Amino acid sequence: MEQVQRVADDGLKVKAWEMYQRLLEHYGHQPNIPRREPMHELISTILSHRTTGRNEDLAYERMMERFGSWEGVQDAPVDELAQAIAPANFAEQKAPRVKEVLRRIIAERGAANLDFLREMPLNQAMTWLTALPGVGPKTASLVLLFCFARPVLPVDTHVHRVSQRVGLIGPKVDATAAHPLLVALFPADAQVLYNFHITTLRHGQQICVWGTPRCERCPLTSICNWYQVNRAPRAALP
Numbered sequence: 001m002e003q004v005q006r007v008a009d010d011g012l013k014v015k016a017w018e019m020y021q022r023l024l025e026h027y028g029h030q031p032n033i034p035r036r037e038p039m040h041e042l043i044s045t046i047l048s049h050r051t052t053g054r055n056e057d058l059a060y061e062r063m064m065e066r067f068g069s070w071e072g073v074q075d076a077p078v079d080e081l082a083q084a085i086a087p088a089n090f091a092e093q094k095a096p097r098v099k100e101v102l103r104r105i106i107a108e109r110g111a112a113n114l115d116f117l118r119e120m121p122l123n124q125a126m127t128w129l130t131a132l133p134g135v136g137p138k139t140a141s142l143v144l145l146f147c148f149a150r151p152v153l154p155v156d157t158h159v160h161r162v163s164q165r166v167g168l169i170g171p172k173v174d175a176t177a178a179h180p181l182l183v184a185l186f187p188a189d190a191q192v193l194y195n196f197h198i199t200t201l202r203h204g205q206q207i208c209v210w211g212t213p214r215c216e217r218c219p220l221t222s223i224c225n226w227y228q229v230n231r232a233p234r235a236a237l238p
């Protein structure tokens, strides 16, 4: 079993496991089948920042149609690349970032290929990925978990919000800091972490939404800090 940083309070681990089981029952098992090849996952995730999945896909398709290969994207004039990925928003920032990521990977590895991450020690793989421009722990974890079934946990806005409301992390812990804290609550098992990521994300999209959460439909009320403070019926005073 691989280790990232796994020090956590036992009570929180019990709570995290209970949350995991309830969400699994509610949303079902999520098989971790790679959806994209690793370079595609990495570059698409960079394109996905602050845009919709549909626009991310459109930007990716236009980029590959226009430049044909990773080497073509790397060598593309930055303004032409920005034009191609315009549907993804913030194209002027993303275009130089994508080019620099490709330049570094190709210069260091000799090709736009991330397969070496499958065998690299996990901490080293995280460090390597997060040293790339525009690649934070969420993007690095997505690539490692989705493409190589490495036991890490991507914390997106939904996973962060739901975990915070339930009380797995404190109210002041931001998404970046939440990565090592949340992963430490679970076994170092990629399928468990994938299930937790996907079911918590769905929960954040459908029930524990931004704004007013739909607690009346939630299976987590009895273990949720936010619910206990804000919604739980109070015992009648004598």
Ligand code: SF4
Pocket (backbone or CB within 6 Å): 162, 165, 166, 207, 208, 209, 213, 214, 215, 218, 219, 220, 221, 224, 225, 226, 227
């Ligand atoms: S009980 Fe409400 S606040 Fe807590 S996780 Fe469920 S929907 Fe979110």
